[in-house]
Amino acid sequence: MIETRDLTKMYGELYALNRLNMKLEKGDVYGFIGPNGAGKTTTMRILATLLNPTWGEATVCGYSIYTGAKEIRRLIGYMPDFFGVYDDMKVIEYLEFFAAAYRIKGPARKQKCEQVLELVDLTYKRDALVTSLSRGMTQRLGLARVLLHEPQVLLLDEPASGLDPRARIEMRGLLKELRNMGKTILVSSHILPELADICNKIGIIERGELLFDGDVREAMERVRPHTVIQIKVADRLDEAMRVIEVHPHIAKLDTKDSMIVATLVEGVTDPSFLADLLVREGFKLTMLREEEINLETAFMRLTKGITN
Secondary structure (H helix, E strand, O other), X not given: OEEEEEEEEEEOOEEEEEEEEEEEOOOOEEEEEOOOOOOHHHHHHHHOOOOOOOEEEEXXXXXXXXXXXHXXXXXXXXXXXXXXXXXXXXXXXXXXXXHHHOOOOHHHHHHHHHHHHHHOOOHHHOOOEHHHOOHHHHHHHHHHHHHOOOOOEEEEEOOOOOOOHHXXXXXXXXXXXXXXXXXXXXXXXXXXXXHHHHOOEEEEEXXXXXXXXXXXXXXXXXXXXXXXXXXXXXXXXXXHHHHHHOOOOEEEEEEOOOOEEEEEOOOOOOOHHHHHHHXXXXXXXXXXXXXXXXXXXXXXXXXXXXXX
């Protein structure tokens, strides 16, 4: 659905994008992660045919950004991080205006506007002035607007930016619903735990260069190749450590908050031998689980904090 090949954008001597190669298949939800100035918005503006690259190629739904701009714009919904609204319009009038711009006519226009209002849970605000909406409601209205023409691909630039916790949860639920509808979504965000929850793939970009491109699990494995297991026993903690540390599958052993933290040797991922060993030696095992590494940790370890 989306593919870029050596996509590059320069401003003078500055690389906003440096040979970006990425690919999204139909139905992918791709989390685009990077610090401010990394090149996320530049990428989305190029894919939306609003900005020309310096060189390189990009295709959306099989159309080139150079020769198929008109076709691409019919097939995508682009929601920038900041967008203007017409304050003197009611919510329903705002949507009907853009539906008319998409050449949706007659009864179909009204029906489509009501459908997207219901999807983003703004039906109760249909007759309110746009200027009266909160930041979260305005973001949902912006999303409703880009859904009017039933796009195959959504380019969402920081859709949860500036939202309070409740509004972020509502936006995350809405993105999940769009994912379940089969939309292909490229979404950038600084709220990393929420991206991990909705995305099947992520791309980490810094200073215009794509540092990682793959699924979330791969990102975790890259920053920590060893499996780390957290263990709790009812008593005799020091004794349990002495039993565990001599096992050949243990690379490192630590304690944290009355818990044993065992790092397995590279290549060993099954911790069941630990449960067998401790139970056989007469210890009462109260917890054994793999230590999770989150997307924020992966991001911090894969990037250097450099911006353009």
